[in-house]
Amino acid sequence: MSKLQLSKETNKVFWRWYFLGGAGWNYEKMQGLGYYFSTLPLIKKLYKNEDDLKKAAQVEMQFFNTNNTMAPIVLGLDCALQEEKGIESVETLASLKTGMMGPLAGIGDTLFHVIPSTIIGSLASYMALEGNPMALILWIAFGFLRLGFMKSFFKMGYREGAKVVGELGNKLKKITKAANVLGITVIGALIPSVVNAKFAYTFTQGEVSIAVQELADKIMPSLAPCLVVLLTYWLLGRKKMNSTRVTLLLVVLGILTFNLKIFG
Numbered sequence: 001m002s003k004l005q006l007s008k009e010t011n012k013v014f015w016r017w018y019f020l021g022g023a024g025w026n027y028e029k030m031q032g033l034g035y036y037f038s039t040l041p042l043i044k045k046l047y048k049n050e051d052d053l054k055k056a057a058q059v060e061m062q063f064f065n066t067n068n069t070m071a072p073i074v075l076g077l078d079c080a081l082q083e084e085k086g087i088e089s090v091e092t093l094a095s096l097k098t099g100m101m102g103p104l105a106g107i108g109d110t111l112f113h114v115i116p117s118t119i120i121g122s123l124a125s126y127m128a129l130e131g132n133p134m135a136l137i138l139w140i141a142f143g144f145l146r147l148g149f150m151k152s153f154f155k156m157g158y159r160e161g162a163k164v165v166g167e168l169g170n171k172l173k174k175i176t177k178a179a180n181v182l183g184i185t186v187i188g189a190l191i192p193s194v195v196n197a198k199f200a201y202t203f204t205q206g207e208v209s210i211a212v213q214e215l216a217d218k219i220m221p222s223l224a225p226c227l228v229v230l231l232t233y234w235l236l237g238r239k240k241m242n243s244t245r246v247t248l249l250l251v252v253l254g255i256l257t258f259n260l261k262i263f264g
Contacts, residue, residue, distance in 0.1 A: 010079050012041040012155045030065035042079055052087045059090045066101040066107025072150045074100050122190050149166055191229050192222035197221025199224055
């Protein structure tokens with residue numbers, strides 16, 4: 001990537017989004033207020049006419065909602081268009097913001113939310129349970145990596161414009177698919193280590209005594225933890241079920257059926 005010189009105001013746009021882009025989230029505009037706050041230094045510099053400033057502010061404050069890490073692409077494009085074409089670009093900008101939110105959310109939520117939370121979050125959590133300080137370092141390192149991506153995306157949007165969305169989606173499609181497979185594999189491997197569930201029932205007939213747990217281990221080691229995870233996954237897909245209800249149901253099920261202890 002070639003070096004790109006950004007103005008003082010343009011840099012402020014990025015750092016405002018990074019630190020406070022989500023601070024003004026609300027149900028009406030979602031990220032709209034944070035987006036406007038981020039672009040305010042630039043539009044105040046560009047538009048000395050009060051009417052132009054109000055028009056630009058209205059566009060910047062419109063509804064906006066996408067992945068926080070991918071949003072700098074839109075912000076970079078926003079800065080480039082307004083610096084090049086001024087107030088005449090705001091109508092085009094409004095359409096581009098609306099059209100780019102969806103594709104960027106799909107890519108960003110997968111690569112920078114679901115997968116890191118699944119893989120890095122699970123590894124860091126398990127390391128923390130073992131008292132390993134690398135857990136904190138691992139998560140902080142991911143935060144700096146994410147910052148690097150956000151800065152690169154901002155420069156990419158500023159330099160390349162709207163065409164980066166299509167190109168980025170094509171390049172990341174295979175990476176996203178592979179990362180999804182990796183995430184599922186990591187979670188599957190962590191089940192026996194993180195979920196500690198055992199069958200407590202022992203069948204007794206005369207002098208014969210058979211522990212269900214011993215029988216289950218012969219069928220498949222760690223069968224009980226796998227059943228708990230499969231049941232949880234199934235329940236979360238049912239109507240009128242949420243994480244709180246599923247958790248309470250697992251507690252009741254643990255008392256009645258299993259000697260169940262999760263994360264312990």
